[in-house]
Amino acid sequence: MTETADLKELYRRTVLEHSREPHHFGRLDSADHSATGHNPLCGDKCTVYLQLEDDSIANIAFEGAGCAICMASASIMTDTVHGRRIGEAETAATDVLDAFDRDAGIESLHGDMAALGGVRDFPTRIRCATLPWKTLAAALLRSPETVTTETTS
Amino acid sequence: MTAIRNQTATTSLDVEGLRADFPILHQQVNGHRLAYLDSAASSQRPRAVIDAITHYYEHDHANVHRGVHTLSHRATDAYEGAREKVRSFLNAASTKEIVFTRGTTEAINLVANSLGASLRSGDEIVLTELEHHANIVPWQMLAERTGVELRVIPINDAGELILDDYPDMLNSRTRLVSVAQVSNALGTINPLDRILRPARDRGILTLVDGAQAIPHMPVDVRALDCDFYAFSGHKMCGPTGIGALYAREAVLSELPPWQGGGDMILTVSFSGTTYNELPYRFEAGTPNIAGAAGLGAAIDYLDNIGMAAIENYEAELLAYATEAMAAVQDVQLIGTAEQKAGVLSFNLDAIHAHDLGTILDHQGVAIRTGHHCAMPVMEHFGIAGTARASLAFYNTRADIDQLIEALQVAREMLR
Numbered sequence: 342m343t344e345t346a347d348l349k350e351l352y353r354r355t356v357l358e359h360s361r362e363p364h365h366f367g368r369l370d371s372a373d374h375s376a377t378g379h380n381p382l383c384g385d386k387c388t389v390y391l392q393l394e395d396d397s398i399a400n401i402a403f404e405g406a407g408c409a410i411c412m413a414s415a416s417i418m419t420d421t422v423h424g425r426r427i428g429e430a431e432t433a434a435t436d437v438l439d440a441f442d443r444d445a446g447i448e449s450l451h452g453d454m455a456a457l458g459g460v461r462d463f464p465t466r467i468r469c470a471t472l473p474w475k476t477l478a479a480a481l482l483r484s485p486e487t488v489t490t491e492t493t494s
Numbered sequence: 495m496t497a498i499r500n501q502t503a504t505t506s507l508d509v510e511g512l513r514a515d516f517p518i519l520h521q522q523v524n525g526h527r528l529a530y531l532d533s534a535a536s537s538q539r540p541r542a543v544i545d546a547i548t549h550y551y552e553h554d555h556a557n558v559h560r561g562v563h564t565l566s567h568r569a570t571d572a573y574e575g576a577r578e579k580v581r582s583f584l585n586a587a588s589t590k591e592i593v594f595t596r597g598t599t600e601a602i603n604l605v606a607n608s609l610g611a612s613l614r615s616g617d618e619i620v621l622t623e624l625e626h627h628a629n630i631v632p633w634q635m636l637a638e639r640t641g642v643e644l645r646v647i648p649i650n651d652a653g654e655l656i657l658d659d660y661p662d663m664l665n666s667r668t669r670l671v672s673v674a675q676v677s678n679a680l681g682t683i684n685p686l687d688r689i690l691r692p693a694r695d696r697g698i699l700t701l702v703d704g705a706q707a708i709p710h711m712p713v714d715v716r717a718l719d720c721d722f723y724a725f726s727g728h729k730m731c732g733p734t735g736i737g738a739l740y741a742r743e744a745v746l747s748e749l750p751p752w753q754g755g756g757d758m759i760l761t762v763s764f765s766g767t768t769y770n771e772l773p774y775r776f777e778a779g780t781p782n783i784a785g786a787a788g789l790g791a792a793i794d795y796l797d798n799i800g801m802a803a804i805e806n807y808e809a810e811l812l813a814y815a816t817e818a819m820a821a822v823q824d825v826q827l828i829g830t831a832e833q834k835a836g837v838l839s840f841n842l843d844a845i846h847a848h849d850l851g852t853i854l855d856h857q858g859v860a861i862r863t864g865h866h867c868a869m870p871v872m873e874h875f876g877i878a879g880t881a882r883a884s885l886a887f888y889n890t891r892a893d894i895d896q897l898i899e900a901l902q903v904a905r906e907m908l909r
């Protein structure tokens with residue numbers, strides 16, 4: 342069944358595992374930074390909580406309801422930046438957002454994020470993958486505003 | 495209305511013949527036959543409507559109501575001819591009661607502005623929990639401007655209005671009851687007689703949002719006895735950007751205009767301006783003439799099939815689809831009202847509607863996912879959204895079968 346090949350590519354096992362049992366899911370009461378992101382097109386919502394210590398992300402959590410792509414991306418995002426320095430986390434967010442933004446940049450995704458490469462064939466789903474990372478960037482900026490996938494930043 | 499339901503009409507609908515009139519339906523999407531199940535968001539149009547628009551632009555276009563030349567006459571005839579078709583389709587008493595708008599949303603905003611101008615703090619407007627945002631937000635904006643208060647008729651878990659306390663909601667401060675005839679998110683057909691009559695009895699104005707009703711059943715505004723009826727052309731095989739507001743003449747003649755400009759005036763001088771007569775007073779600026787011509791053609795097309803026949807056919811197809819969906823493991827139907835139009839809102843297990851939408855699209859099945867501009871409905875059911883398959887008379891059992899098959903693939907894939 343070649344016709345479902347790109348669907349299987351989109352919903353790889355890694356993606357489904359993360360989406361079913363997302364890591365760092367829940368509220369973080371000790372958080373000192375947070376931001377909420379919305380995808381108005383499909384109603385996805387994601388709140389990222391950060392507890393920063395000594396310029397590092399000592400603790401991270403996220404809450405929200407979203408599609409498998411969004412939940413997996415959020416779960417992988419928390420794994421990726423947990424314990425990392427703020428500057429590194431910012432760079433990671435920029436790299437991921439750039440990868441989804443630019444043609445063929447998706448090939449540059451690495452680690453578990455590479456499993457989300459299948460969205461390349463589903464342009465309407467790119468927003469789902471980027472929402473948690475945009476929200477992370479907003480939380481790091483201490484931006485008081487909510488972010489949406491519709492802003493071109 | 496259900497009362498006009500004509501059982502013999504059922505078998506007389508030549509759906510394959512009708513499908514042949516819709517060029518867009520005959521294509522492959524992602525390598526599959528297209529199963530278009532998103533007509534509640536926007537319907538498709540038959541060749542006759544597309545041709546009417548092309549013909550208008552190729553032969554008759556000029557501005558309306560303004561010129562002595564032949565083309566201007568023809569454009570005016572096309573535009574005013576369409577108004578007469580709308581009047582007849584709704585069984586309104588006069589074309590003075592038909593105001594062309596961009597669609598349902600603009601029609602409701604017109605009422606919110608024009609009627610709203612005379613409302614005061616403490617006046618009340620009654621809505622329902624199942625309204626589309628188009629019949630909520632204009633009233634919230636009015637409430638912010640004027641202090642008008644909104645009362646909301648609740649729904650039960652089948653998606654039906656709970657009308658027990660409704661008569662007590664109406665009081666001397668109630669100015670308007672504004673309600674959808676059919677819910678776009680749930681398919682519920684509301685019992686308009688039980689909603690409109692108590693309001694009429696107390697002299698309270700009524701508005702019916704007919705966006706989801708007019709494509710699927712006969713509508714008679716005089717039988718309904720409502721004061722306003724709003725609808726969109728693009729949901730009834732007409733073009734986008736055109737729709738209309740029906741308003742009872744005695745009510746409309748008392749309302750002030752809401753937009754100013756050309757066409758809506760009789761005379762303008764800096765010492766004062768006199769407004770045009772009905773309905774032109776409510777149509778400022780050059781209107782969507784081609785859209786009206788297309789809407790007129792859509793009405794002719796629907797009239798020719800017969801709305802009662804359409805209603806019957808769709809009821810049969812809905813019954814077939816409902817049964818087929820119920821047989822799919824883990825499908826949860828949202829909206830199980832006894833009186834329903836062709837809308838199937840559902841969730842499949844814990845699969846997010848957006849994922850379902852993508853997997854179905856991949857198999858040529860076009861459905862809508864999300865909150866369907868009815869977030870209060872989603873809130874009632876405690877869900878973020880649903881997947882929604884919606885039917886039109888050009889859908890067949892093959893479309894439903896394709897949907898069911900695609901749902902099985904989704905279950906497999908995301909298991």
Ligand SMILES: Cc1ncc(COP(=O)(O)O)c(C=O)c1O
Binds near residue numbers: 599629703
């Ligand atoms: C019940 C209902 N009301 C109003 C609207 C708004 O219609 P439009 O966007 O054509 O103005 C819709 C469209 O989805 C609807 O379903």
